[in-house]
Amino acid sequence: MAGIGKTTLADAVFQRQWQSSKFEACCFLANVREKSEKTDGLNDLRNTLVHELLKDKYVNINTPSIPANNILIRLRRTKALIVLDDVNARKQLEYLVGDDDRFCQGSRIIITARDKGLLLEQKVDPEKIYNVEGLGSDEALQLFHSHAFHGNKSPTIDYNEFLSREVVDYVKGNPLALKVMGSLFRRCTSKQEWEAQWNKLKRFPNEDIDRVLRISYDGLGIHEQEIFLDIACFLCLQEGHERKYVKELLDSRDFHGEAGINHLIDRSLISISKGGRIEMHNFVRQMGRGDGHVQAISFDLSKIEMLRLELEHASFEKMHQLRSLRVCNNRPVIGSLDLPNSLRYLEWSAYPLKSLPSKFSAQNLVVLSMSGSEVGGQLWNQDQAKAMLQCICRLDASTTSKLVMVKATKSTICSLKMSLQIASSDSLEVVLWWYNNEFEVVEGA
Numbered sequence: 001m002a003g004i005g006k007t008t009l010a011d012a013v014f015q016r017q018w019q020s021s022k023f024e025a026c027c028f029l030a031n032v033r034e035k036s037e038k039t040d041g042l043n044d045l046r047n048t049l050v051h052e053l054l055k056d057k058y059v060n061i062n063t064p065s066i067p068a069n070n071i072l073i074r075l076r077r078t079k080a081l082i083v084l085d086d087v088n089a090r091k092q093l094e095y096l097v098g099d100d101d102r103f104c105q106g107s108r109i110i111i112t113a114r115d116k117g118l119l120l121e122q123k124v125d126p127e128k129i130y131n132v133e134g135l136g137s138d139e140a141l142q143l144f145h146s147h148a149f150h151g152n153k154s155p156t157i158d159y160n161e162f163l164s165r166e167v168v169d170y171v172k173g174n175p176l177a178l179k180v181m182g183s184l185f186r187r188c189t190s191k192q193e194w195e196a197q198w199n200k201l202k203r204f205p206n207e208d209i210d211r212v213l214r215i216s217y218d219g220l221g222i223h224e225q226e227i228f229l230d231i232a233c234f235l236c237l238q239e240g241h242e243r244k245y246v247k248e249l250l251d252s253r254d255f256h257g258e259a260g261i262n263h264l265i266d267r268s269l270i271s272i273s274k275g276g277r278i279e280m281h282n283f284v285r286q287m288g289r290g291d292g293h294v295q296a297i298s299f300d301l302s303k304i305e306m307l308r309l310e311l312e313h314a315s316f317e318k319m320h321q322l323r324s325l326r327v328c329n330n331r332p333v334i335g336s337l338d339l340p341n342s343l344r345y346l347e348w349s350a351y352p353l354k355s356l357p358s359k360f361s362a363q364n365l366v367v368l369s370m371s372g373s374e375v376g377g378q379l380w381n382q383d384q385a386k387a388m389l390q391c392i393c394r395l396d397a398s399t400t401s402k403l404v405m406v407k408a409t410k411s412t413i414c415s416l417k418m419s420l421q422i423a424s425s426d427s428l429e430v431v432l433w434w435y436n437n438e439f440e441v442v443e444g445a
Helices: 006-019 032-036 041-054 070-076 090-096 116-121 137-148 161-171 175-184 191-203 207-218 222-234 243-252 257-266 282-289 382-388
Strands: 025-029 080-087 108-113 296-300 310-315 324-328 333-338 345-348 367-369 394-396 404-409 429-435 438-443
Touching: 006 025, 006 080, 006 108, 025 041, 032 041, 032 080, 032 090, 041 070, 041 080, 041 090, 080 090, 090 116, 108 116, 116 257, 137 161, 137 175, 161 175, 161 191, 161 282, 175 191, 175 207, 207 282, 222 243, 222 257, 222 282, 243 257
Parallel strands: 025 080, 080 108, 296 324, 310 333, 324 345, 345 367, 367 394
Antiparallel strands: 404 429, 429 438
16 A cells, blocks of 8 residues: 555665675665656666666666676676665566566565555565555554654643544554644644544545555556445445455446456555455545545434434436445435436435435446335336346345335346346236335236
8 A cells, every 4th residue: 555664664674684785786766656657767767777786877778678798797697685666567677677587696676566466467476575564553653643743752732632543543554644644733732623633634635645545546447447436435335345245246337346356455455354344444445535526425414413404405416426325314304306327326224205316317226225214106217127127236125114116027137136036927027025124026017
């Protein structure tokens, strides 16, 4: 993950190894990704590497590979210590280190990268790949305090200790985020100012952190970006879904879920808990939901005391990028509702209307959850049912007190990615009644 301390750790190892005098030459190439994007950037990086190792400032190589001449012979005789920092493309490794026989036996090459898959493609031994973990709770608190309190590791002003811990827990041990977040609290001189600043940061992510994290997102292909955004928005509905379940949701969108999940794991954009659930760092999730448009909305109305929401009309229709909508723990009074056709995940407990909006197309809907609702009659019209039954992966109407009706042919219903037992002929229409947490098939409806 970006900002976790890969470069800092590599630099510490580099300094210690070089001081051990086991090597004849060394070179630390920082910011390989950024520098390689410049005109002739890779050539300049390789020339810098050769200059440092051979101590020859007149070397100039401008060909894709190093010629088999005196330069290559000298490199093969030099026991070198090399760090390639922030590598993000195979071509960079091919240019800078090439094959196994470019350097003398006993040389060491340390590579920092955000993509584990890139290292595996280069046949790096998996046992030699180190995944940098975040700081522990106490270390994280010390680093945060050192930046929040002008270099002091202990607070010198009246501050909210509980809130300080809450910030550190939210950051989850990321050193870059701890430094940036700490500096943002530096001017706060009271508990009230700390609370105001923290509430602001939870709503509006810091641009410095977001910019660093976005590099990993921008490095994804269009297909992987869609998978990432789907997961980020879906986790808005509920934390820590099982990997298998998320894979099924992605497969229902023809996204090849298993490959996509593995790719995001390799890039440290998501992780898998010991219990097999998908997790995403808070800052990464914020980035995914704030891609220039509102893509996920989640609110728990029970947390707003004394709120009785009454709306003549609630419209989300113009939020064309909205992927997930979650409303829970309240029964707002709404006269009518509009939803965007982009919705993929809709969770609305105690849904206040008798049916879905008539203009809403369910062609992208993957998850529909309306527990505790007072739906009566037909939840959706025939056009909506036809579109939705082709792609929906999860339908949850548990504890709904009235009937939910789905009307479709047997062949359409059998394509559902749910375990339904249908025992009618293809020529008959069937009605699925959801009642007492079970489906009942009524033939000839």
